[in-house]
Amino acid sequence: MVVDRRCKVLKEMVGLEESLVPVAILAFGIFAGSLGAMLGLGGGVLMIIFLLLALNIPAHQAVALSLIAVIASSSMAGSVYIKDKMTNLKLAMVLEAFTVSGAVAGAFLALSLPVSAIQALLGCVLFYTSITMFRERETERFESSGCGSLEGEFYDEQACRTVKYDVKNLEIGAVASLIAGAVSGIVGIGGGVIKVPIMNIVMKIPIKAAAATSNFMVGVTAAASAVIYFQSGLVDLHLAAPTIMGIMIGAYMGTRLLAKSRSAVLRKVLAVVLAFFGMILLLKAGGILAW
């Protein structure tokens, strides 16, 4: 059985008592899930760092577990957003054709890539995420001209009005989605960090609709690559439960506990932390640092 073999590997690599690994994952999942929910960051980015660097889980297994966590948290959030009509369903269906294609290609590529390449790519993704977190979010309003087939609208609770918008530069969005899907399949994140800024700035979609629509696509994107890892026996069945549970409990707590407006400082702190781990991963990938 894959599980038995894996537990032995874990014990050797982690040096942590075998029975404590699921507990550690559960605890960190709660932390990652709540922080993610507070900052509007998918839990995947934090989860993959922890699995790779703290637990030393082999890269492909870590990516597979992270993808499973991403499916759970994004589907749960997606079920809320779509009911609130924040999600642009038609746009999601167009772009997810691209993210899913990228995700399948990415998963295949990842399985034949050396671990150092995965670490290096994740390092770059962490730097990119860190930069986008430092940047102030767009508050610019985009008005709809009423033409085009993908225009959307949603009710903005803070502004107390219905926001209408057009979708611009669909072809750039399609390319970005393809890349985001591939990156997601290789490093085990949702890919929202890549898509949301492009949907907002280039496609002129208001940030709330962009985030909800991106999150909606993340579930199916992660599933497309997760199924390949799953079929290849790379999803650790013993560690799957604590991973999913942790992220979901955390996401639930995060949305209840803290208002997003208070998280400006936290955002900057996390941006620095992500840059730090990005550096570590790049050094590890280059063989300079043996963590």
Place this chain on the structure above:
Amino acid sequence: MVNVEELISWVLRTGVLSGVAITSIGFFTSAEIAWLGVLVLISTPFMRVIMAGAYFLSRKDLVYSALAAYVIMILVIGSFLRII
């Protein structure tokens, strides 16, 4: 007329919660049950795409039905492929 947003929301929530529940039972019992739980979880977004595709098909919106069909096709191809 069925409200597609409500339906998709229900599919996602039910799928994830049952996936999590089954995987957790599997954690304490057997790897086979955990396997089933992970399968349910991974299948949840697939179900969502099928639902959306069926909805657009019922509205004779062929472009979006075709997009959903394409995504399902990719997912199915992916699920038949394995490495190692």
